[in-house]
Amino acid sequence: MTENREQGPDASAPQGPRADQHPVPAYAGAAAPGAPQAGARAHWGPPPSPAPYGAGPTGPGGPPTLVEPRPRRPRPMTGIVAAALIAGLVGGGAGFGGAYALLGDGSRPSTTLTSSAAAPAANADPGTVAGAAAVATPSTVDIRVPLAQGTAEGSGIVLTADGAVLTNNHVVAGATGPISVTLADGTAYEATVVGSSPSYDLAVLRLQGASGLTPATLGSSADLQVGQQVVAIGSPQGLTGTVTTGIVSAFDRTVAVQGEDGSAVVYNGLQTDAPINQGNSGGPLVDLQGRVVGVNSAIATGSSESTGSIGLGFAIPVDQAQRVAQEILDTGAATKPVLGVQGNPAAGDGGGAQIGAVEPGSAAAQAGLAAGDVVTKVDDARVEDFADLVARIGARTPGEQVTLTVTAGGAERTVEVTLGSAPDQAASTTGGGRSPNTPFGQSPFGGN
Known part of the structure; x- marks a missing residue:
């Protein structure tokens, strides 16, 4: 999966990868140099080795296949990347970083996330793509994050009227300055990170001075069916408010992505063929009632040179995301x-x-x-x-x-x-990592 981050001198205009750019800034298919390669701790908290799980070659010889359809058999190699758009990156260093500490004064109003029926779409027929877009677009935001080199751009989902926003951790990791969040109506706010969940690739932001926002309606990923139509909304290649549609392609896909720092994220993903591209990360995948059923996170690409959608997109199921977001809102951590x-x-x-x-x-x-x-x-x-x-x-x-x-x-x-x-403090090795030749179990992954 490629991370929807792309960088160039002009951060306002999306640019394709150049020869001098790292083709997969944060969620590379092959392990980064010096990244852990061997065993992993078999409980969930400590993620597995970022070594590929597919049958393809690793390293400079070619990107591995990181998502394995069933049954397992050789097939054309694809890379799995995160879907955040990075502008201005030259030579790598996008930084899929560690967890953020709680920001702010420590006081948190009591907020409870609930699932409910979606409101009827104005001037659009309920149960249609247009109706779903009308319901969900006002609750979708564009996120821009300054990095050490360039700017990352992704999407987000409004959770509360007072400015809690859900996005991917890889969108905001490595921020070096104020995060900018722009609503669908063009209103812009500065935001801070309330807390993050590296293992689930989720983070919650708080918009400063926000009120009267339109919270998204959260649905249930457990109620989805394969073949059901869904709609993705976000900012692919910086084109805010973009709506694409497709179906739920499969459940229980093991999605494994890796940051340049060697951290690994493995989650049980929802697969969709709705076109998801760089910049869609953190945005909503909704049903035809406009209810959020997933958080768009990663895509598979045809090669390390190609970073566009090939109809293999992956989202974090909303049932999982809601639990994590609620914990972050309540305690600042997951x-x-x-x-x-x-x-x-x-x-x-x-x-x-x-x-x-x-x-x-x-x-x-x-x-x-x-x-x-x-x-x-x-x-x-x-x-x-x-x-x-x-x-x-x-x-x-x-x-x-x-x-x-x-x-x-x-x-x-x-x-x-x-x-x-x-x-959930980190989805990476502790103690400086481990040698690729270290037998598993001698230096287990995780921080607990």
Whole structure:
């Protein structure tokens, strides 16, 4: 997936990648030099190795395939990139950075996000693309973020009338100055980061002095059906208020993207063929009633030189995004569920996620999981490799009980596990990372 960030001397005009530009500023398909390559901690909190999970070559020889359709088999290589537009980047350094600390005076009004029926669209038939656009466009914003080199541009979703806005973490990570947010009517505000969730690639902003905004109506991603029509709204290539349409293509796609600093983000994504391009990151994917069902985040591209949509877009399901956003609004930080095992995302033949080690006292240990066990399902969702396990667990909530289907020695059993919880402080290695040659388990990922 390519990050919807592009840079050039003129930050106001989108420009295509030049030979002297890093083709994938933040969510490169191949691992960045010096990035971790080996194992990963098998609970959700610590993301897996940023090494590719597909069958393609890595490094300068070609971008790997990071999203694996089912069944797994060789196919043309694509790169997965985030969808934020960066203007002015020369030679890399876009900076998919770490989590932000809470900004402001620490006082937070009580805010509760709710799902409800969408209001009828004015001058547009409800249940149509035009009706959905009329409902959702006033709640979609353009976000510009100054970076060390250039400006990042993405999209966002208005959550509250007093200026809480949801976007992707990769849109605002690495900000070096005031963030500018522009409403659909052209009104501009400065914004600060309330909190971020690196593991889910989400962040919440607060517009300074805002009131009377139009909050988006949040729907339910659990109620979606494959083939259902959806609409994406955002600022692709800086063209604010752009509306595109398509369908829900698939659920439970394991989406893995990597920043230049080696941080990895793995989530359980919603796939759509609605055209999503650089600049759509953080914007809404809505149903025909104008209800938000996903947060547009990443796209697959045909090659490292091509960064446009090829009909493979990925969004963070709104049910997951709403939980994370609510926690950030309430406390300034988010949590993530923890299983408590370690494994190697680069290993496996599609037959499940093999556990390499179980952390003492973890949820997995309490449930009786052991090294050598192979997890093939989380509830009814198939698990083909360790990246799948990370994504499936991450789609759950801390404290939730899940049923794992496990095989060991040819025998299959089911195990009930109550997931633990950890602060979502980073989606990267700790302690300066690890050597690509370090065996997994000796220097586990994560910060908890």
